[in-house]
Amino acid sequence: MKGCLVWILAEQFGGKVQDISFELLARGKSLAVAKGARLCAVILSSALPDEELRKLVEHGADCVLAMESELLNQFNIEPHAAAMLEAIEKYSPHIIIAGATSSGRTLMPYVAMKSYSGLTADCTILEIEPETGLLLQTRPAIGGNIMATIKTPGRLPQMATVRPRSTRSCKRIEGRSGDIIRHSFKTEKVTSNTRVVDFIPAEDEVSLQDAEKVVIIGRGIKKVENLEMIRDLCDVLGAALGATREVVDRGWLSYPHQVGLSGKTINPELCVSIGVSGAIQQLAGMQTSKKIIAINKDPDAQIFNTADFGIVGDLFEVVPMLIERIKKGALTW
Amino acid sequence: MRIFVLIKQTPETRSMKMDEKTGTVTRNGVDNIVNPLDLYAVEVALQLKDKVSGETVAISMGPPAAESALREVVSMGIEKVFLVCDKTFAGSDTWATSYTLGNAIQRIGKFDLIICGERAIDGDTGQVGPETAAYLGVPVVAYVNKVHEVTGNEIKVSRLVENGEEIVSVKMPALLTVVKETAEPRLPTLDGKIHARDVEVIKLSAADLNIDPKKVGLEGSPTRVVKISKPQITRKCEMHKTGNKKPVSDAVESLVNFLNRMESVSE
Numbered sequence: 217m218k219g220c221l222v223w224i225l226a227e228q229f230g231g232k233v234q235d236i237s238f239e240l241l242a243r244g245k246s247l248a249v250a251k252g253a254r255l256c257a258v259i260l261s262s263a264l265p266d267e268e269l270r271k272l273v274e275h276g277a278d279c280v281l282a283m284e285s286e287l288l289n290q291f292n293i294e295p296h297a298a299a300m301l302e303a304i305e306k307y308s309p310h311i312i313i314a315g316a317t318s319s320g321r322t323l324m325p326y327v328a329m330k331s332y333s334g335l336t337a338d339c340t341i342l343e344i345e346p347e348t349g350l351l352l353q354t355r356p357a358i359g360g361n362i363m364a365t366i367k368t369p370g371r372l373p374q375m376a377t378v379r380p381r382s383t384r385s386c387k388r389i390e391g392r393s394g395d396i397i398r399h400s401f402k403t404e405k406v407t408s409n410t411r412v413v414d415f416i417p418a419e420d421e422v423s424l425q426d427a428e429k430v431v432i433i434g435r436g437i438k439k440v441e442n443l444e445m446i447r448d449l450c451d452v453l454g455a456a457l458g459a460t461r462e463v464v465d466r467g468w469l470s471y472p473h474q475v476g477l478s479g480k481t482i483n484p485e486l487c488v489s490i491g492v493s494g495a496i497q498q499l500a501g502m503q504t505s506k507k508i509i510a511i512n513k514d515p516d517a518q519i520f521n522t523a524d525f526g527i528v529g530d531l532f533e534v535v536p537m538l539i540e541r542i543k544k545g546a547l548t549w
Numbered sequence: 550m551r552i553f554v555l556i557k558q559t560p561e562t563r564s565m566k567m568d569e570k571t572g573t574v575t576r577n578g579v580d581n582i583v584n585p586l587d588l589y590a591v592e593v594a595l596q597l598k599d600k601v602s603g604e605t606v607a608i609s610m611g612p613p614a615a616e617s618a619l620r621e622v623v624s625m626g627i628e629k630v631f632l633v634c635d636k637t638f639a640g641s642d643t644w645a646t647s648y649t650l651g652n653a654i655q656r657i658g659k660f661d662l663i664i665c666g667e668r669a670i671d672g673d674t675g676q677v678g679p680e681t682a683a684y685l686g687v688p689v690v691a692y693v694n695k696v697h698e699v700t701g702n703e704i705k706v707s708r709l710v711e712n713g714e715e716i717v718s719v720k721m722p723a724l725l726t727v728v729k730e731t732a733e734p735r736l737p738t739l740d741g742k743i744h745a746r747d748v749e750v751i752k753l754s755a756a757d758l759n760i761d762p763k764k765v766g767l768e769g770s771p772t773r774v775v776k777i778s779k780p781q782i783t784r785k786c787e788m789h790k791t792g793n794k795k796p797v798s799d800a801v802e803s804l805v806n807f808l809n810r811m812e813s814v815s816e
Contacts, residue, residue: 318710322691325676329683334771337674365776409688409720417713471730529791
């Protein structure tokens with residue numbers, strides 16, 4: 217663990233290292249290089265096989281610190297926080313980057329409070345300030361209207377979360393070498409007041425935040441019956457379906473589909489917005505998508521200012537025609 | 550059952566405007582509202598109270614004007630309200646806010662459950678709930694989308710996770726953060742509104758709390774905003790109008806070409 221000042225919090229589910237871990241390693245790598253430090257992936261779980269932990273090394277970790285206990289198999293806040301705090305106390309990292317996931321967003325604030333240090337949520341840019349070696353954490357603020365750059369001077373560890381899918385994973389290098397340290401976490405002193413009693417997998421075909429392609433619909437689709445056409449488009453594109461708050465508030469789609477300030481933030485390769493006006497709070501949920509296509513009948517709709525490709529027209533003409541072209545094999549991918 | 554709800558007064562972000570020259574946000578003429586996501590927490594608290602009986606208390610930290618936010622939740626049915634307010638609290642980040650709120654909660658007394666909204670629409674961090682739980686040394690379950698049942702000192706809830714839902718049994722006292730799905734916030738009643746006008750908003754200042762003055766406000770905050778900048782708009786939109794002799798099929802053909810030019814998706 218010598219020189220491992222930069223940590224990322226890897227995640228596992230059902231004994232498998234999750235993709236967010238590899239994305240975080242990409243973030244961590246550039247910080248570690250800038251600091252001239254080694255990169256450590258810390259993982260909290262029951263004992264995982266070597267080949268699973270080696271994936272973290274092959275994706276860029278110089279060192280893997282596995283805090284192991286049966287109590288850490290599922291996410292329960294008290295044992296997870298205790299294990300993380302023990303790891304921090306033992307090895308004194310300067311920086312910890314975690315995923316803005318359901319567990320990361322629960323654990324990291326808990327740890328931040330207990331260690332009296334700062335945590336910045338949903339950072340889009342992470343850099344090292346050359347003069348001080350401090351972590352510069354940049355995030356959208358006030359509905360994405362401004363970007364705020366935040367520092368945690370004088371306190372350690374400096375902590376930040378980044379949204380899943382906001383970073384490309386490091387390429388896997390087979391046979392890459394690194395240390396794996398297994399640390400048996402003694403749980404005698406920790407009681408968990410929470411207990412996971414059941415898990416219900418999502419019915420949705422694709423998780424919105426993991427999807428490479430997303431179709432977002434707004435009020436412009438007019439009525440719930442028109443969803444069928446949109447679902448057809450999602451099928452032919454292989455896209456997940458998202459919606460603005462207006463659509464969810466009308467009960468046309470459930471809340472897990474909501475994209476925007478009060479819903480999910482997505483970061484897909486392709487975002488096709490249909491009948492979406494492009495109000496600030498909508499854009500906040502999708503404006504970092506790699507490519508944005510907008511279909512809207514209003515030429516002055518704000519969405520066109522944030523799009524790469526726009527069609528001003530009637531979505532009820534455009535969408536069926538597009539579906540048909542794709543069905544006939546118009547796409548080369 | 551004693552249920553505390555943490556609420557925040559926020560500017561109505563929808564009506565906020567950018568000052569194009571300075572890149573800052575003008576709050577002039579912007580209305581203050583109860584953070585919309587906190588209303589779901591209020592509703593969950595009221596429903597629990599109806600089911601198992603008890604007392605509901607709302608606590609807010611903010612400027613004197615935040616009193617109106619507390620009155621609003623009284624009009625929905627919350628019984629007791631506290632405003633944690635002091636000039637020295639200004640500029641608190643999530644750590645200092647949670648430290649102060651946690652302290653105020655200890656001062657207010659015993660609770661079985663604290664319920665928070667998922668996050669505030671202005672700060673947008675979602676950190677104050679879990680941080681307050683950490684300060685108080687109670688468990689937290691975040692992203693709760695269903696409250697199932699209360700049996701004795703246990704509450705069973707569902708929380709949203711990346712690939713589904715986890716059903717979690719929690720020993721109280723505990724803190725939950727709830728998402729929109731949990732409940733549909735009720736509207737204020739006329740009686741409620743009348744009551745809200747006269748209800749006492751109990752104020753807690755720094756002097757009322759057992760806090761370390763070095764740990765509150767800007768000075769006590771571990772984080773510092775060092776720079777504010779405008780997000781860069783780098784997109785240039787390839788626009789295709791339809792109608793007026795411009796057939797939809799042409800635009801769709803261009804769209805197909807655009808999709809085919811996207812390398813990363815085709816990888």
